[in-house]
Amino acid sequence: MxxxxxxxxxxxxxxxxxxxxxxxxxxxxxxxxLKNKKDKLLVTTTITITIVLFYRIMQLITDSI
Missing domain, CATH: 1.20.5 (Single alpha-helices involved in coiled-coils or other helix-helix interfaces)
Incomplete structure (x- = not known):
């Protein structure tokens, strides 16, 4: 035991x-x-768009409840 x-x-x-x-x-x-300057802009833009979309979807879900 x-x-x-x-x-x-x-x-x-x-x-x-x-x-x-x-x-x-x-x-x-x-x-x-993120080490490459060209890819840094693409990665930060993608992450920002993903976070904003996730936030908006969660906001719409909570508003409908």
């Missing part, structure tokens, strides 16, 4: 490591694109 509690105690650290790994592997290609 003590092995169960040891594993349960390690779970939060494992979860944090998985989340950090997810974000690092997700954003690494974006950071590589």
């Amino acid at each position: 003590s092995n169960f509690w040891v594993n349960l105690y390690k779970f939060p650290r494992f979860l944090i490591n998985v989340l950090i790994g997810f974000f690092l592997t997700t954003f690494q290609p974006i950071f590589k694109l």
Whole structure:
């Protein structure tokens, strides 16, 4: 039974490591694109449009409730 509690105690650290790994592997290609000046404008424009669209969609959903 003590092995169960040891594993349960390690779970939060494992979860944090998985989340950090997810974000690092997700954003690494974006950071590589930001090194080139031509791609920097494209990436920032795409990210900005995506955030604005997501915000507007969420706003419309909450207004309809």
